[in-house]
Amino acid sequence: MLGYFGFHALNGELGLVGKARLEHRFAALETELAELRSQREELESRVALMRPESLDPDMIDERARASLNLVHPDELAILRPSARAGI
Template sequence: MPRAATRQRKQSFLRRLITPVIAIAALGYFGFHAMSGELGMVGRAMIERQVSELEAELGELTAERQELVAKVSLLRPESLDPDMLDERARLNLNLVHPDELVVLRPGHRYSMN
């Protein structure tokens, strides 16, 4: 019976480096995008900054809306405030009493009808 001989080949130097190089490249790619991608560490900081800016703007707009709601409630027929009515009429009609002093402020538009 002939003996079966096993042959072992010596792997080349480059063939042994293929797997580690591919692994390092994949880790580098995903690491780079984890840091600087749209949803990475840098992107998260930008999103958090935008959230804080929008929350500040929301606070300002909410306060402005509450102020407008208060003014509108003063003009309702059941709670009509005579001073508010007088103020709005004078503003829209550009009327003043003869004994009143008018102070014009720079930067405001005044319409003369």
């Protein structure tokens, strides 16, 4: 009986090995949470620029040009691939 409990204390889901797996998973989730929070803050700042009380003319111009795929005849457009292509 002592061997059974000793084995599960080491290798069980809540044993020493399981605790290490849980700590590793916790660290990975903390990293993912930090990335998601930074993405959310960036999106919130972009949305804040589009609110009616604080419209930024440059932001409106940028979004309109991106949506309509248009530029002025005297402008030079430099196209770059972007990780935020859908935003």
